[in-house]
Amino acid sequence: MKKLINAPEQVVKEALAGMADAHADLLTVHYDPDFIVRADAPIANKVGLVSGGGSGHEPMHGGFVGKGMLDAACPGAVFTSPVPDQMLAATKAVSAGKGVLHIVKNYTGDVMNFEMAAELAAAEGIEVASVVTNDDVAVKDSLYTAGRRGVGVTVLMEKIVGGAAEAGADLAAIKRLAEKVNAHGRSMGMALTSCVVPHAGKPTFDLPDDEMEIGIGIHGEPGRTRVKVGHAADIAAMLAAPILEDLPFKQGDHVLAFVNGMGGTPLIELYLMYNELHKILAGQGITISRRLIGSYITSLEMAGCSFTLLKLDDELTKFWDAPVLTPALRWGY
Amino acid sequence: MKKLINAPEQVVKEALAGMADAHADLLTVHYDPDFIVRADAPIANKVGLVSGGGSGHEPMHGGFVGKGMLDAACPGAVFTSPVPDQMLAATKAVSAGKGVLHIVKNYTGDVMNFEMAAELAAAEGIEVASVVTNDDVAVKDSLYTAGRRGVGVTVLMEKIVGGAAEAGADLAAIKRLAEKVNAHGRSMGMALTSCVVPHAGKPTFDLPDDEMEIGIGIHGEPGRTRVKVGHAADIAAMLAAPILEDLPFKQGDHVLAFVNGMGGTPLIELYLMYNELHKILAGQGITISRRLIGSYITSLEMAGCSFTLLKLDDELTKFWDAPVLTPALRWGY
């Protein structure tokens, strides 16, 4: 295992310390329980937005704490859901009396821990609503699985409902908007390499030099199928087709196209993949009217990428365009 | 070789096509000769800023084209200096009569090709000045080498002189400022893994599972020494010490600290390394008053990082803080 770390059990705390110093103008880091919160929280008259999940997906979620996006993020151990104590403390720290939304990715651990935290917060008199993202079309049938995983749409949701919350929307409206983002978004990912969980010390799965995993999630878990590595154009088609069919996205649609790197993939490849996606969508009469290209929801140093498409309407476009000022996403400020 | 590409000879053009579509509001891509230029170039009454170099370092330089930074960037083949035709075309495209600055990284190929382009542009009546960055302290003695390489300082220079050019400074002032940035900045990098040049198809160097290269550049070239992989704290010390000694940076200095990922290193590790750097500088009474953390000057999918320190004064700070609107760096707009 080759990593720029000191000891596996220190990775999360030490990276948090780095964030705390680097972004002291935007956020504050609390320890034990660990959470990252907007420096100016709680914001009067604003619904609080809290997300969280295992670490190893940076910049998600801590990098999205700031004006116009999250109020707080709870980082768990690497690839491990945080514990209810973290979400409870974060929820209390951002609660300004207008309620708090928990943005939860659909993983058994995340769902259960956030559920327990919401029960505890409710017991303390804080109104909590929850939304669960489940945009990963690689997981086929929720009758036979824990349901679709929450992946790329989570980033877009945090930005869009962040815009609405900053504009003063109430908890019910925010929850409805979050559910709309989830309903309009679909994702699919692939990996060229596994990643190494620091504590495990070796790759989570072995992948021969000429094979790739299609339909991976974001925890270094194997995907649904393993195939020979092909051309970017074919990989793009393998990711785009199930996404397009699923919603379905149709001719005339306007979409936000999010081409995401898994952590170990260079930007030059992401632009190349964006170019392939652009050709596919143009061929189907779908217009990319907004886009995000970069490594925003990652699996440590995994090489690979994911596509997320979000069908846009005026409301979603407006809140996507709204100003944002966080370590990882910034415009309009 | 596992990459999200179609064919090695198509990588640069296809990634450019992706950039062209993704950032049509900011920039225009020209082909044969290839260059990326601000959508609104030439800007009346503004010194034109042109940089360029081999591809594979994304987002540098194309990702820095836009308001408040570069006017044009010339991407060569992967790790290969672009040719004079590109720089000449870019120089003509951004020339508004106030002269053009070439920002050149100190590599034999880059220097010679930019030199030829400057001669050709001068012959066409365009006033061209050049500045060569050479901040890499890993290269020890320019009597016995091609001189220090230009690395991380290039990014900071493009931002800072971009701010000054946007503010209307003339060519002589811009050149002086660029030289000041170079004189105030030092860098050092390391690699945990090699990268694979698409055409070569295999790693440029082999690195055993427990070793790292110290003092690498940004072209996948081996470094000066190879040592056992150590703790992040030790690696940070190995990078910081030669930088600090060289300028030298002294107690009471204010610096911009740039912790850069080489392309395959996840952000969580960069924040952790930033934390180590912060501790080292604090221990020496040096204040980090600005910082940049992320993968901005890369070597394809190489895992590793570099540190760049830039000693700040009011002038450098002011132009660093000035608004910028490019694909890769954005604030104030």
Add this chain to the structure above:
Amino acid sequence: MQITADHVIKFIETITMRVKEQRDYLTQLDSAIGDADHGVNLDRGFTTVLTKLPSVADKDIGTILKTVGTTLVSTVGGASGPLYGTAFLRAGMASADRFELTVDDLAVVIEAALEGIQARGKSTRGEKTMIDAIGPAVDALKAARAAGDDLLTSLRKAVAACQAGMEATIPMLATKGRASYLGERSIGHQDPGATSAFLMAQALLEVLEASQ
């Protein structure tokens, strides 16, 4: 023979030891069909639990088990944190104020734990989870009790059923938890949670056998 509060303390200490020993093995099982953290998660949790034990050493069994439960909830995270946390919490509620447990009590307590996991995880048997090891253990315990077996005999049968249940997860198709994402590819791997559940069952038997 009855289970004393002291046995319960030793039981938790033994789990902590076994989890630490088997940490990499559990994580390795989780690499195959999960995300390579199960051993690390439980080790983190029980290591903290150990530091809490002195403060409840003279308390009733219910208090001890509830402390274990809340500590696991607060330190493990992932799926196994809320699940084992809830299990120990429910077990603690079922043994509130008690300083000794008979074989009958034990069956009630473990069944409460099982029900807690099922409620929290919305899961049933046959989905390739820890339940597939714990369920058969509860059944065996009840059957042994009905047949009039003594505590140790009953527990030996329960541990054997637990092991069989754990091994029976190998050919199962996962439909809950992270392993379910693998679909058919989850077949052929032993579930990490079922394995840790078996470690715990073994730990209880080990403690009681040693104190005989």
Add this chain to the structure above:
Amino acid sequence: MQITADHVIKFIETITMRVKEQRDYLTQLDSAIGDADHGVNLDRGFTTVLTKLPSVADKDIGTILKTVGTTLVSTVGGASGPLYGTAFLRAGMASADRFELTVDDLAVVIEAALEGIQARGKSTRGEKTMIDAIGPAVDALKAARAAGDDLLTSLRKAVAACQAGMEATIPMLATKGRASYLGERSIGHQDPGATSAFLMAQALLEVLEASQ
């Protein structure tokens, strides 16, 4: 025997072939002490040069060589683009309007190329570059000419000297170009540019021998 414009066209075609054949070898040499692109760079350049040759097939040697030079400058990039580009440009200037070259002319032309490289690269012999192959070739050519050798004999000696010069780069410490960053670690590797220079020298000999 003299070198004709037709020989020069064949010479360039042969270089193109040899560079393509040796592309991976040259790139591999550049992996060891550079950035793994030398073969790819030259292959890209000469492949384009080949498409330009028909337009100058009936022109004088100077025009042919200048066209090669400008095309290399415009397509190769890196260090070798300006260096070989300048070399062919200068060689073209030294053979302007000529349709035939004697052995004396050849020495003048190649020396002009060498001087062009040195001016552009600010380099001298012993720095582990292409100059270390080309310099000895120029020396040998001049010596052979002074000794009254004919064209082929002179060229054979020049190619042998070129090869020896190329091999002599192996133990050298690089002080120019990318390899210089390696310091002591550059020792023990053959310089890629010296190797491509030798391929070109061989190509000229091959063409002349074949047309004898």
